[in-house]
Amino acid sequence: MQKIRVGVVFGGKSVEHEISIVSALQAMAALNQEKYSVTPIYISKDGIWYTGEKLTDIEAYRKLPELLAACQKIVPAINSDERQYYIPKQGMFAKWLQEQIDIMLPIFHGSHGEDGCMQGVFELMNIPYAGPGVLGAAVGMDKIMMKAVLKDAGLPMVPxxxxxxxxxxxxxxxxxxxxxxxxxxxxxxxxxxxxxxxxxxxxxxxxxxxxxxxxxxxxxxxxxxxxMVEHLREINCSVLGDVEYAEASVCEEPVAAKDILTYADKYMKDSSGKTGDSKGMASLSRQIPAPISEDLTKRIQDYAKKTFIALDGSGVSRIDFLLNGDSEEVFVNEINTIPGSLSFYLWQATGKDFGQLLDKLIELALKRNREKNRLTYSYDGNILAGGNFGGLKGCKK
Ligand SMILES: Nc1ncnc2c1ncn2[C@@H]1O[C@H](COP(=O)(O)OP(=O)(O)O)[C@@H](O)[C@H]1O
Ligand SMILES: [Mg+2]
Structure with missing residues (x-):
């Protein structure tokens, strides 16, 4: 059986560029080699697309200019249905090389990747892609838009x-x-x-x-x-699926050194708790499952699923909650539509390993693309061929 060709796309013009690299490399290592052939596609901070084998080696990113010199620049073919990228020709007589991809797995955090921009490119290409669509990504990225939608859905929000x-x-x-x-x-x-x-x-x-x-x-x-929520505890819950069927993971309670989880808390700790090596969301100190009552857990899982559906979720999201530890009042804080480390550690604790999580994401992406192509976008036939243009006759100068 031919393997499915998966393009793992990551990096990008975002303050969370480095975290995206870590999440993507974790995912590439976990993708089932029997089923998929993986092409890493890295977008630099200045927005240039690259591919190359060395992109799967985290050590290589320490010397970025050398890494990129060993990679090839590429451009995605945005013509619908081509589903490929081009390697620009080198030298006068060389040809553009074309490489086929079956599905894109975008693993970006933040602007240009998690906010609908990249999803828009994939829509134009008509290539299946994992994670949220343009709408879900864009609305989920803007806290103001997100709050308006969630308030309308009756979910508990902080004033x-x-x-x-x-x-x-x-x-x-x-x-x-x-x-x-x-x-x-x-x-x-x-x-x-x-x-x-x-x-x-x-x-x-x-x-x-x-x-x-x-x-x-x-x-x-x-x-x-x-x-500000007093007696703050933070509880996160991941949701996997789409608006037709979504399941919630066990909950986690991240443990912060300070009262606001900082960038360093989230991404810069090694397993001993020292700040330094960047291992992504998976290395943040956390308790899984979160030490909260069964009742509260159920309530949070229910809110998490409703949040995911209200925001047109697809793939794997992480929904973060603010809990007043004293009154047990709970508020939806935000959705992360492409969460750090794709929340694999929460699914592991729920009974799905990272490979199975990625299988599910790919399956959901293929399903959405099939459904999209069943919808009617235009009528066959050319209305303009029929001919009565009334007052428009003078168009041609
Ligand atoms: N309303 C609030 N009350 C108390 N702490 C908050 C509140 N909102 C955010 N925080 C703290 O700030 C952190 C970052 O806020 P968040 O909305 O999650 O932003 P980001 O998108 O940058 O993760 C949270 O993880 C939490 O520690
Ligand atoms: Mg947050």
Missing amino acids: YVWFTGFRWTEEQNAVIGEIERELGYPVIVKPANLGSSIGIGKAANREELVDAIELAVSFSSRIVVEK
Whole structure:
């Protein structure tokens, strides 16, 4: 049987570039070699696409210029149904080389990869791809859009206020007044469309609020300010499937060194807990399953599935919750539509190993593409062939 040719696409123009490399290399190592032939496709921070065997070696990324010199630049063929990429010709008489891919497995975190941009490229190519579609990815990436949808779906959200960077410069006092009236202190200030805690700050008074907003607007033109959850515990739950059938994993409780999980907490710890080697989300200190009651676990799993479906989820997502450890009030914080390490460690604890998780993602991607191609996009036949153009006759000059 011919193997399915899987393109694992990762890197990209995102503050979470390095984390994406780690997640992608973990996934490539776990893909079943009997079923799949894997092509690594790396997108550099300046947006150039590369392929090459060395891209599966984490050590090679220490010397990036040397690694890229040993790889080939490629361009995706966005003509529908070609399902290939081209290797540009080298030298005058050489030809462009074409390489076929059957399915794309995008493993990006953050902008350009998890926000719908890459998904749009794959839609144009009409190639099956794993994970969220354009809509789910885009809405899930923007905290303001995401909150509006989840509130509408009746899910429990922390009270919040949002505004644009433009409005902040135009009417700072009105914005501060609104925050103080609606939320009071303390609050958490976030850029609406980043991740990994970048640009996030806490404010307990007006002065700190202004500082935190100034920081956030340097990262994004869309800002959200939330009431701070007291006695905070964080609980995460992964969901796998699509809007027709989705299952929830066991829950985890990540353990933070400080009160806000920082970028370093999340990604820079080695197994001894020292900051240093980057091993991705899987190395964060965490408790699995989360030490919470069965009742609360069920409630969180139910909210996680509803969140996934409301946001047009597909593939594997991780939904993060904020829990008031005192009152047991729980709020949906956010969805990660392409979570760090693809949340494989949560599925492992639920009874599916990483290879089986990837099989499922590929199966879901093929199913969605089949269904998409069954829908009617246009009528055969050319209306323009029929001929009565009325007043449009003068088009030709
Ligand atoms: N409303 C809140 N109350 C208390 N802590 C919060 C709140 N929102 C976020 N945090 C803390 O900040 C961290 C990062 O926020 P989050 O919304 O998850 O942003 P990111 O997309 O960068 O991961 C959370 O993991 C949590 O520790
Ligand atoms: Mg988060």
